[in-house]
Amino acid sequence: MKIVRKSLRLRIVVTFFGIVIVSLILSFILNIRSQENTPNHSMVTIAEDIATMINLIDDPEKVKTSLNIFARYGLNITSVNEQSEVLASLPDDKVHELFDENTREAFILSNKDETAIVGVPRMNEEKDALLIKINFSSIFHNVKRTLVISLLTVLIIGSLLIMFMSGYIVKPIKRLTAAAKKMASGDLSVRLKHNNPDEFGELMESFNHMARELQKIDSVRDDFVSNVSHEMQSPLTSIRGFTRALQDGVIPLEEQREHLDIIYEETLRLSRLSDNLLRLASLDSEHHPFNLTTFQLDEQLRRAIVLAEPQWAHKNIKIELDLLPCEITVDKDLFEQVWQNLINNAIKYTGPDGVIHVAIEMSPSSVKVSIRDSGQGIPEGDLPYIFDRFYMVDKARSSSLRGNGLGLSIVIKILKLHECTIDVESRVGEGTQFTVTIPRPSIAS
Structure with a gap:
């Protein structure tokens, strides 16, 4: 049974065998029932026609010859009266009915063992009756033999064909299994070629799509590890170098504070990297806390600007605010992170004496927050990638x-x-504008 379950091809063949065998059994059952329900009306009609023909023949020799001819076709015809011994094997009530004066039509006295006996009353003036014994055994045997031969032929030819076709059906599955094993071993470049527009073709196309996506994820993972390693290695190298120099006494006393400040800045950089990685991991998971709160968006933006004042004041950046009073329902803490990141980016890439403009636009269905700076701008080729993790437009400048x-x-x-x-x-040389659109379903209703 385990072998049958493991091989799809064998299961297909066994299923076909089962269907044919069940069909064979049902055919025999139906055949037996058809024998038990031999068409009575047809037999009665045949018996009446034979009796009519015999009555038309006057010559006893010709009658005898005719009876012999009928016997060749399984029709045994006998003339009987009430004292005939042949009637002893028949039911008494049927015999009485046969010789009853009121009986005018032929009827069946017995119908069993593939033989029917039909009685035809009042064949002559002596009130004799005619018994016609109709034997169907040869006909039924021929039908059985033909049926068995036909079904066995179907079974043999069908089995050969299904064994051949099952190999064709199972072949794509074997290819898919082999490709899956290769992928499990780490080969994400495997692809399945196919020209089938059927379900197997769809399955293979889905497998290829999955392989492409896994390859992308693997590439992103490799880039992620490489970028994290690089981002951590750079400050660690600085910290290690400066601490070793301080330990060896290479740095003069008056310069040590400056180098300690650099070490402190590098630790802050590592801390920010760690915080961002933890935050991204939390956001990627399905268990990140999500607390919806209704609050004033304009006040949150003003607070974000105030928190960043040391950075923009140091560069003498002009801040322009066009904030309409507005309420939104979102996670307040998460949106504080959004505004901090966008505003800090604007400050970071805006030169001295530049301008940053923050505005709120409202409509019945949404709220739009735009943050525009007068910085160096982002090249058009980099715009599709700026939201990718660790992507930096200018590596040297970002560092x-x-x-x-x-x-x-x-x-x-x-x-x-x-x-x-x-x-x-x-636009390069003119600046960048980020526009955040927040839907407002409650207002729209």
Whole structure:
């Protein structure tokens, strides 16, 4: 039984055998029932016609010859009266009915063992009756033999064909199994070629799609590990180098504070990287706390601007606010992270004496928050990738500004959790504008 369960091809063949055998059994049952229910009306009609023909023959020799001819076809015809011994094996009530004066039509006296006996009353003036014994055994045997031969032929030819076709059916599954094993061993480049528009073709196309997505995920994972390693290695190298120099007394006393400040900044950089990685991991999981709160969006934006004042004041950046009073229902803490990241990015990439404009636009269905800066802008070729993790437009500039390429990844993740969208418009040398659209279903209703 285990072998049958393991092989799909064998299961197909066994199923076919089962169907044919069940069909054979049902055919025999129906055949037996048809024998038991031999058409009585037809036999009675045949008996009456034979009696009519015999009555038309006057010559006894010709009658005898005719009876012999009928006997060749399984029709045994006998003339009987009430004292005939042949009637002893028949039911008494049927015999009395046969010789009853009121009986005018032929009827069946017995119908069993593939033989029917039909009685025809009042064949002559002596009130003799005619017994016609009709034997169907040869006919039934021929039908049985033909049926058995036909079914065995179907079974043999069908089995050969199903064994051949089952190999064709199972072949794509074997290919899929082999490809899955290769993928399990780490080969994500495996693909299945096919020209089938059927369900197997759809299955193989789905497998290829899954392989492509897994390959992308594997590539992202490799890039992620590489980027994290790089982002951590850079500050660790600085910290290790400066601490070794301080331990060896290489750095003069008057310069030690400056180097200690660098070490402190590098530890802050590592801390920010760790916090961002933990936050992304939490947002990726299904168990991140999600607390919806209704609050004033304009006040939250003003508070984010105030918190960032040391950064924009140091660069003498002008802040322009166009904030309409507005309430939204989202996770307040997560949206504080969104505004902090977007505003800090705007400050980071805006030069001295630049301008940052923050505005709120309202409509019945949504609230739009735009943050526009007068910075260097983002090249058009980089725009599709700025929300990817660890992606930095200018590696050297980002390193000098202590970025790690995770801020916008956190922003897009938070906004997707709230079914919000973000659009980016940027021109090199003119600046960049991020526009966050927050749906307002409650107002729309």
